[in-house]
């Protein structure tokens with residue numbers, strides 16, 4: 308499989324008047340062509356900042372401190388602003404939670420789409436319109452010729468997000484980063500947008516990074532997942548490994564806090580007690596130590612290393628050390 312993205316040792320901080328907020332503290336991951344990688348975690352875990360760092364779209368006062376982001380073998384961290392602008396929206400497209408943030412309220416959908424297309428492709432206005440109509444059809448917008456003449460406010464929330472997805476796709480990006488693209492929509496529309504993304508992924512074999520706090524969404528859409536907490540990747544694996552054989556107490560806690568969609572019984576949810584670490588003063592040891600029911604002395608003192616469970620499955624937890632004590636409720640070995 309062709310690797311299109313390789314992130315190594317990524318550290319991103321926000322330099323605020325209170326001090327340095329270490330939002331991303333050491334992130335490694337790979338993305339292969341045609342795969343959908345889920346990035347899951349609570350808010351403040353560093354998932355959005357990781358992806359904005361990859362795209363070099365960090366808001367002030369955020370800065371990449373260290374690390375490499377190899378995209379098709381070239382380090383995006385070293386690119387100039389100008390070089391990055393060519394890559395953003397062309398080779399890499401981003402879809403955000405709020406579709407309005409990607410749309411200009413004073414231009415028609417058709418105008419905005421053809422402008423984006425013509426900025427990225429050498430085509431005539433007529434050809435750009437045809438591409439736009441094809442894209443709107445692809446994302447399931449009915450009577451696209453008519454809809455091209457509408458302004459964003461004339462679209463419903465779901466239709467707007469479809470239009471944004473159409474825009475993101477119209478430049479044939481090699482990588483799409485979607486940051487909670489369905490979170491702002493109501494549940495029925497959410498399901499439709501997810502179906503759409505799945506369908507597009509199947510048809511175009513796109514490589515997608517999908518950021519979400521929702522494990523249900525991960526199960527539906529992704530092939531592989533990374534679980535983030537406190538600015539670090541706590542666990543990485545295939546969807547099966549994560550859902551059926553979690554090897555990190557944080558992932559186990561997340562899984563216990565979501566209802567089982569297949570179960571009719573209203574299960575009592577157990578949210579993980581406590582709050583995420585303050586990244587202005589990150590803990591010395593494991594990011595999860597103040598909430599983890601398995602925490603040991605070592606957890607307070609040392610950041611755990613990443614242990615390999617299988618070739619595809621990794622976890623950052625001291626319990627995976629070969630000499631770690633056996634604890635009830637935690638199975639060290641792969642199933």
Ligand code: SF4
Nearest residue numbers: 593596599606624625
């Ligand atoms: Fe829990 Fe310690 Fe593992 Fe962190 S390293 S997840 S605190 S057991």
Ligand code: MG
Nearest residue numbers: 350354355486
């Ligand atoms: Mg976010």
